[in-house]
Amino acid sequence: MPHTTFDPHDHSACIQQALQAAQAHCAEHKLQFTKIRRRVLEILLAQHHAMGAYDILEQLAAEGQNAQPPVAYRALDFLVSNGFAHKIQQLNAYIACTHPGAExxxxxxxxxxxxxxxxxxxxxxxxxxxxxxxxxxxxxxxxxxxxxxxxxxxxxxxxxxxxxxx
Amino acid sequence: MPHTTFDPHDHSACIQQALQAAQAHCAEHKLQFTKIRRRVLEILLAQHHAMGAYDILEQLAAEGQNAQPPVAYRALDFLVSNGFAHKIQQLNAYIACTHPGAExxxxxxxxxxxxxxxxxxxxxxxxxxxxxxxxxxxxxxxxxxxxxxxxxxxxxxxxxxxxxxx
DNA sequence: CTTGATATGTTATATCATAACGTTTAATTA
DNA sequence: TAATTAAACGTTATGATATAACATATCAAG
Structure with missing residues (x-):
């Protein structure tokens, strides 16, 4: 029984797995999984909903990190380029990947x-x-x-x- | 042999057919195929490329019709709602439908x-x-x-x- | 430990889209 | 056909999404 967005599932395990997969992939490919990239991925992973870049900025601001748009877009570019997140075109919004690793x-x-x-x-x-x-x-x-x-x-x-x- | 964007074809026939299909559909469904809606469809039909709303406004301006953004978006909404055009989500741009009539x-x-x-x-x-x-x-x-x-x-x-x- | 590459912070601005409201045109019906 | 209502249009203003450009900081390789 697979767990998906629309099934109840152990979501914190879901988050941990994705973070570890990202970390491992970065280590293997010599990519820098920096603090802000990790934090943006965590924010995306928190819910199975797409988030706009400005939603992410708002969340960062709520945590005391008052960042400007390019900060969010650069982190998102990194996550999308490396397959850790996807852009939902019809929503102009972003979501964490739930099939990490696989092409x-x-x-x-x-x-x-x-x-x-x-x-x-x-x-x-x-x-x-x-x-x-x-x-x-x-x-x-x-x-x-x-x-x-x-x-x-x-x-x-x-x-x-x-x-x-x- | 179907004609498509990437085949040479009689493009003015292509345009005429689309306009007539739109006109007929509007007549049948009591929709107003107004001057500006028709003109926007003609602009989209001119090439098999997606165009942004502001590209359309530029084209209208070049013809002496200095319209504001809502003019283009309203015409596009009408065309998309009625199946005469489509939005290409990944380009934020619009294109005339080449399968008019069919659901x-x-x-x-x-x-x-x-x-x-x-x-x-x-x-x-x-x-x-x-x-x-x-x-x-x-x-x-x-x-x-x-x-x-x-x-x-x-x-x-x-x-x-x-x-x-x- | 220096050098070059990569990432970040920040300002400014580009691009895409819609809300709101008054006016005009079209359709409905008395 | 005149009155009434609905639909479309013109216009101003603003919201939402995204990026260019450049200075500073951090990382990684030689």
Missing amino acids: HTPAFLICRTCKGVAETCLATGNHPPAGMFGGAARDMGFRIETAVIEASGLCPACQQQDIPCA | HTPAFLICRTCKGVAETCLATGNHPPAGMFGGAARDMGFRIETAVIEASGLCPACQQQDIPCA
């Missing part, structure tokens, strides 16, 4: 009501260069390098409340 | 070099509520309503130049 094209399920975000694995054969575009890309000779895949809808809990689509 | 979840192929954007059909079984997420969504009880699917890479023409990935 992957992330795909997200975003609840429009509670704003929870789950990162999922794609079906076999749907990894971007392969299926998914049904050969349409291959047929026209397009070479896919990266993909943004973000689904929105209702998580199990929010479906109980039958909120109409808009 | 669809658009998927895009974006060339990182020439900035061309093609709208494609997904493989059968990949329409969002169905496959693609490999049952992951179903398994966790998530109800998908909409999806953002945007692939980036190199179009056939730009592959000739072997531009490295970043």
Whole structure:
């Protein structure tokens, strides 16, 4: 039984695992897992919701660290570049990666009501260069390098409340 | 042989067809296809590239119509709501729909070099509520309503130049 | 321990988007 | 067709997201 955003799970273990994975990856690749990079990752990990850069700055400010926008964006760039976090394009917001370590094209399920975000694995054969575009890309000779895949809808809990689509 | 962004094709026919489809759809659904909405769609149709709202305003200004941002955003909202245009989330930019009329979840192929954007059909079984997420969504009880699917890479023409990935 | 590379602090500004309100145009109906 | 209501537009102001540029500090390699 996997634990995801929309299942109850041991969240502090979830956080610890992600931090350790990041630390290990940085050690192995000679990347500097600096204080602020670590702190921003911790802030993202605290909840399974996407956060804007300015939300992170606010959180830092609440902790006494009055940082300017580039501080947040630089930390986020580092985390995203190295696969520790992802940007949710349709929200202009960021979320900690829940598949640390593995090379992957992330795909997200975003609840429009509670704003929870789950990162999922794609079906076999749907990894971007392969299926998914049904050969349409291959047929026209397009070479896919990266993909943004973000689904929105209702998580199990929010479906109980039958909120109409808009 | 379908014509797409990355194939040579009769582009003025392409434009005419889209405009007529929009006009017909508006007539049928009692929507007002006003001058400015039509003009914005024409601007989007002129090229198979995504354009920012401010690019559109610039184009309008060049034509003597000195409009403010809400003018562009309102027209874009109308076009997107009614399926005549789409927003490319990863570019914060807009593009005319090339599958007018049909209900669809658009998927895009974006060339990182020439900035061309093609709208494609997904493989059968990949329409969002169905496959693609490999049952992951179903398994966790998530109800998908909409999806953002945007692939980036190199179009056939730009592959000739072997531009490295970043 | 010096040198070069990387990271951080800070100011300023660019880019994308919307709220709010008054005016105009279009659609509805008495 | 005139009165009434709804929709669209023009305009000002501002909010939200993101980056350029440069000075300072810290780290890492020779």
